[in-house]
């Protein structure tokens with residue numbers, strides 16, 4: 001480069017870029033593979049195993065207080081059954097079955113990819129225990145790949161609760177996970193969870209480290225139009241009146257279907273959040 005001033009500017013910019021990017025891309029996180037499992041409510045535990053039944057601890061899991069129980073159940077769908085599906089404890093508010101897509105095909109069911117606990121509109125499933133069986137209208141999901149972390153580690157990594165990150169895994173069959181959901185709680189140990197299909201695709205075993213790449217949330221440009229919060233009532237539903245439907249609005253929205261106008265733009269993250277939380281985005285003419 002001929003011009004000394006230009007050269008020094010280029011060098012400075014390059015230096016700033018490397019300083020800013022380097023620390024974010026060095027973070028490694030341990031990955032754990034979750035096999036198919038069932039979380040049961042107290043009421044459903046009694047149906048499956050008998051009145052006042054208590055789960056017995058087989059093995060403690062990495063997340064505090066969580067354990068694999070001695071108990072297993074059979075899960076069933078229209079095309080098949082899977083036996084010896086592990087029950088995880090302690091009991092939860094609502095019964096939830098987490099399987100891989102391969103499992104779901106064997107059962108003949110079509111569960112959505114969901115965050116744990118987000119069961120509205122998820123797949124029906126039958127659970128069979130030694131003392132009784134249950135048909136659940138909803139409760140079967142494919143777990144969204146996610147990261148558990150605590151506030152201290154979240155700060156170190158630059159994570160935000162409810163945010164998404166990309167994780168690269170360098171194995172004999174390298175793989176990149178996009179849109180991995182981050183969940184922050186003081187009780188969590190930092191770890192990424194994937195299911196067996198994801199693990200098999202990337203030849204990943206529990207303990208394999210993944211490399212974190214942070215997704216930066218798009219910044220709101222100053223002077224951009226203000227987003228209105230679903231202000232317009234229509235006959236029996238509300239219509240989002242803003243120009244830009246963001247992740248924030250989708251998370252805040254309590255209904256199942258978000259109606260938007262043709263001119264509204266939906267951010268990719270908003271679309272992902274709608275998918276993960278089971279909300280539908282419908283474009284209307286007026």
Ligand SMILES: [Zn+2]
Pocket residue numbers: 146148193
């Ligand atoms: Zn998890």
